[in-house]
Amino acid sequence: MIKYPPLPNGNAIFCDDIREEVTGKRTLVGVYNSEIILSANYPSRIPLLCVEVHFRIDPDTPEQPLGIKITQDTNGESKVVAEVEMAWPGLPVDTKFPDLHDENGRNSVQMVAVLRLHDVLVHGPCGLRAKAFFDGDEYRLGFLGVRSNAS
Template sequence: MSRFGYSIFCDDIRNEVGGKLSFIGCYSSVIIVTQKFPLALPKFCIHGFVVTGADEPFRSVSIRCYVPWQQAPILDEKIEVPHIPAQRAMVAELESNVSAPRQIVASASLVLSPFELAGPGLIRVRAVVDGAAEEVGLGALQILAQQGR
């Protein structure tokens, strides 16, 4: 199994009772901006997930966020992952009669407040796993300027 991931883009992430997360104001694939650039959103959140097979536990994971108006990532957040023996022990505790693939998931919430939008383009989220040069794609969100009527 190769590693993969995905992201949820939203206005806010709230921690709920029982360890649940609520994602408020989720974007599907596009942010349509009606004001002139540059502008600032009061808050912008990304929750990224990285998935690996149980036979390839994580040594290290960090999530990066790229915006089109800057070369370097605007965020590079390290995710604390359990040591490899602990990851293997968690997978071993899963029910053996389930036919679903055994996977390990690492996730993190990224909060940008305020979030400066310099112009249209693509917000990209990537993960660096085990220090590899290749990044794992976790999704993207298009920023579009609404055309005048």
């Protein structure tokens, strides 16, 4: 049996760069799995870090904004390092997405955000977390650990 995650849902990909072509194709360069290892002592700066966020919703959901935040989490403290608010996509009611439906044949709408974080200051080991805020709920979409191997 094919299973689809319940809506809404999403994910985030952390990488060194995202290149966008006029044809609509994106190339993600230097994709991180679970952590970034810095070669400099703390405090250190990450010159450029990109995050591609995908968030899927039911097209019948009432119109409302989607908030995306990237936070830097250190020792129980959370600081917003980037945020964006996305408007409802405004698609016609009869829009069909044949590859984005659940086992009951319901469609979903995918919203995508590309965030470019410049000169992220890191004072010590921490985590960068991608979060979505939608319909009064917080969705955890991805996490990237940050540490240094400098001696």
